[in-house]
Amino acid sequence: MSWDLLASTLRVSTPLIFAALGGMFSERSGVINIALEGLMLLGAFAAAVGTLVTHSPWLGSAFGMAAGVLLAAVYALFVIRLRANQIVAGTAINMLAMGLTPFICKILYDVTGSTPSIPLHERFHSVPLYLCWALVAACVLWMRYTPTGLWVSFAGEHPEALDAAGIRVNRVRWMAVLVSGALAGMGGASLSIFLSSSFSRDMTAGRGFMALAALIFGKWKPLPTALACLLFGFADAVQIRLQGVAVWGGHPIPVEFIQILPYLVTILVLAGFVGRSHPPKASGTVFEKG
Amino acid sequence: MAFETPAAVELRGLTKRFGSVIANDGVNLRIQPGTIHGVIGENGAGKSTAMKMLYGIFPPDAGEIIVNSKTCVWESPADAIAAGIGMVHQHFMLAGPYTALDNILLGAEPVRCGVIERKKARTRLEALARQYGLPVDWDSPIEELPVGVQQRVEILKLLYRDAKILILDEPTAVLTPQEANELFRNLKKLRDEGKTIILITHKLKEVMSFTDHVTVFRAGKVTGEMPTSQTNPQELANLMVGRKVVLNINVPPAHTRDELAMEVAALSLAGTVAGSRHKLSDVSFSVKRGEIVGVAGVEGNGQSELLQAILHPREPLCRTSGTVWFLGEDVTHWEARDIRDLGVAMIPEDRQREGLLLERPVSENFLLGLQRSSAFSQGGVLNSRNLLAAATQAEEEYDVRPRDLAIPAGKLSGGNQQKLIVAREFQRKPRLLIAAQPTRGVDVGAIEFIHNRIVRARDEGAGVLLVSFELEDILTLSDRILVMYEGRIAAEFARGQVSEGELGLKMAGS
Ligand SMILES: Nc1ncnc2c1ncn2[C@@H]1O[C@H](COP(=O)(O)OP(=O)(O)OP(=O)(O)O)[C@@H](O)[C@H]1O
Ligand SMILES: [Mg+2]
Numbered sequence: 001m002s003w004d005l006l007a008s009t010l011r012v013s014t015p016l017i018f019a020a021l022g023g024m025f026s027e028r029s030g031v032i033n034i035a036l037e038g039l040m041l042l043g044a045f046a047a048a049v050g051t052l053v054t055h056s057p058w059l060g061s062a063f064g065m066a067a068g069v070l071l072a073a074v075y076a077l078f079v080i081r082l083r084a085n086q087i088v089a090g091t092a093i094n095m096l097a098m099g100l101t102p103f104i105c106k107i108l109y110d111v112t113g114s115t116p117s118i119p120l121h122e123r124f125h126s127v128p129l130y131l132c133w134a135l136v137a138a139c140v141l142w143m144r145y146t147p148t149g150l151w152v153s154f155a156g157e158h159p160e161a162l163d164a165a166g167i168r169v170n171r172v173r174w175m176a177v178l179v180s181g182a183l184a185g186m187g188g189a190s191l192s193i194f195l196s197s198s199f200s201r202d203m204t205a206g207r208g209f210m211a212l213a214a215l216i217f218g219k220w221k222p223l224p225t226a227l228a229c230l231l232f233g234f235a236d237a238v239q240i241r242l243q244g245v246a247v248w249g250g251h252p253i254p255v256e257f258i259q260i261l262p263y264l265v266t267i268l269v270l271a272g273f274v275g276r277s278h279p280p281k282a283s284g285t286v287f288e289k290g
Numbered sequence: 291m292a293f294e295t296p297a298a299v300e301l302r303g304l305t306k307r308f309g310s311v312i313a314n315d316g317v318n319l320r321i322q323p324g325t326i327h328g329v330i331g332e333n334g335a336g337k338s339t340a341m342k343m344l345y346g347i348f349p350p351d352a353g354e355i356i357v358n359s360k361t362c363v364w365e366s367p368a369d370a371i372a373a374g375i376g377m378v379h380q381h382f383m384l385a386g387p388y389t390a391l392d393n394i395l396l397g398a399e400p401v402r403c404g405v406i407e408r409k410k411a412r413t414r415l416e417a418l419a420r421q422y423g424l425p426v427d428w429d430s431p432i433e434e435l436p437v438g439v440q441q442r443v444e445i446l447k448l449l450y451r452d453a454k455i456l457i458l459d460e461p462t463a464v465l466t467p468q469e470a471n472e473l474f475r476n477l478k479k480l481r482d483e484g485k486t487i488i489l490i491t492h493k494l495k496e497v498m499s500f501t502d503h504v505t506v507f508r509a510g511k512v513t514g515e516m517p518t519s520q521t522n523p524q525e526l527a528n529l530m531v532g533r534k535v536v537l538n539i540n541v542p543p544a545h546t547r548d549e550l551a552m553e554v555a556a557l558s559l560a561g562t563v564a565g566s567r568h569k570l571s572d573v574s575f576s577v578k579r580g581e582i583v584g585v586a587g588v589e590g591n592g593q594s595e596l597l598q599a600i601l602h603p604r605e606p607l608c609r610t611s612g613t614v615w616f617l618g619e620d621v622t623h624w625e626a627r628d629i630r631d632l633g634v635a636m637i638p639e640d641r642q643r644e645g646l647l648l649e650r651p652v653s654e655n656f657l658l659g660l661q662r663s664s665a666f667s668q669g670g671v672l673n674s675r676n677l678l679a680a681a682t683q684a685e686e687e688y689d690v691r692p693r694d695l696a697i698p699a700g701k702l703s704g705g706n707q708q709k710l711i712v713a714r715e716f717q718r719k720p721r722l723l724i725a726a727q728p729t730r731g732v733d734v735g736a737i738e739f740i741h742n743r744i745v746r747a748r749d750e751g752a753g754v755l756l757v758s759f760e761l762e763d764i765l766t767l768s769d770r771i772l773v774m775y776e777g778r779i780a781a782e783f784a785r786g787q788v789s790e791g792e793l794g795l796k797m798a799g800s
Binding site: 145146147150151153154157158160161162163164165166167168281289 | 345347348366367368369370371372377379383384385386387388392393395396397398399401404405406
């Protein structure tokens, strides 16, 4: 494998890793996070706008994370406080993000397609890549060694036990979902101000779902999940590489087919893995006292 | 009395409603410090509910909780824990994939610089474990530990938090007699150190031998409170149920038919079901129609595996070899549906996992497995009128409380969940009944009832395989007793051939 391909794999995996780690927090605490896709999308948009306004990718990503947190708060309000079905509410959040981003884009820049492009020197060049791996390490340590890490695990596995131990289950879940929003927002940010030069409509293109797949593949543990993201990232990098390459008879494979590759890998991996990876026991359930 | 010692716990007029059900209706309770206080009562009488309020799981609708002369209003269990109260719940509060150590520390982690100090905690726990004789493998995931050890973990949780008032909700329901004795040794020791212990149980023997005072609940109210020395099991049973209960039913001799109800030959199992340590090796026996065969044994000696191999014959991971015949048919490779159609009824070991859909209403749970019978469905459409009528009648006959077909089965008290399953399974007029722990967690009245039903099924011609850790079930009901030890059948006795003591010895492998 050439160094190029490796570098490209690492780069395109970055948003996936952020989002998947975000998903880990929420799902380990018992809240299924189908909304990852929408959180990422809004994060990508807010980060692009933030960077255009402040001319700093750091502040821009702060915008992205804040937007993720905000939307995650709406999600948490519905599923934790109002006990809505998590799949339905998550899908609604995704649709909201898909509709909201072009709408605000139109208001701000009078186009629905994409934001103006961000000058090269105002974008991130490699920071998110290092950051996401530092975060993987931090998550491993955090889950293993801190009380809050333990609480999150129990909130998703046996919430009644956590409650009986004197910890408020729904408080833990709220925090976990908000953190999940921040990280998914950062994932979106690394898509718009690190991998590309602007936000474009629906630019997440299913990466939120791929992050969920990585979580399943990685058994909801930070390091294996990140490695699963690398696998999907690799498929994506290969796909980019193959575009325009003449394979046989001098004709290139149509781009549309090549672009299927990462999704195909996701499906195959998941199909081979279903039944062997078990989500936290209480995932998707509402916690009620008594 | 002028100098009455202040109570460790006092409940005054505690009331709690769940929808239309009044779970606690003005409960008054005084518990002296440094005593073991028994709490008994029928299934659904409100014992767990009262204790959950004392522990802060949910707030009372009315009434006062007074701990050490202070009126307390709990926001959450955290407040109760801070006041020195600890509780072992009826259904354990342990998360399977996490280690025993983490389960104990949860919520009370010693922390330095944001990091859990597991080493320090472990040193303290090891000292506690030595002091009370409660050895636990700290690093094993809970799901790999036998139930008896899980119980130790629950108790260590309380000791670790230095609880002064210990609530134990049916701690012996899942323990073997040996494990229960060990538990009571510890409880006495704790009491002698000055701790106050509240013990909920359905076993009157335990109340008589180990408690200082006893309180009786009935239908959400306290109907009696007395020093244990001034009462006897029969009086307690009558107080609980509100009528005269026959503690030891009389079982007439069996009229065994020659027809076999079931037979297993050379059953062997390689893998083990979580929590037990023994495989199944070369087990063969048969049950005739009109006969009750009891399988006795200390938990973890292959009973779960035996049931697994008989009830889930098609599970590829579970059985390696052997044949199972039900009512003359080789059912080794049959579908559950066809086995059911033969006239087989079963009371599963784990009622919550295998016997009920906890989220679904009682009526649907009653229908489980009967959904194709022509009484309840015509042309693929459910006949809800018939279903509701039959379910209402069964609720009445089997005394499932509350009489509400619409509430989710998971909201029934533990004993009532069991009665619901029993009602459903007897409804099929079985020719073969496989009953695993049929009286787990049910009150004395219900035990009497279930015992009578099993005998009646036998007398109507059913073969019964009874697997139970309760020696009382085994000795009362079985026409033949098989003793399992380390995955084999170690001994066989006919009715009346063996005493409780001898049976205990055989179960321990001597
Ligand atoms: N969370 C709940 N929601 C609705 N009803 C409930 C709930 N918890 C308990 N109940 C009802 O309250 C009543 C008392 O239940 P409780 O669990 O206190 O009984 P119990 O005395 O502990 O019985 P058992 O011996 O069977 O455990 C029962 O009728 C039960 O169905
Ligand atoms: Mg109870």
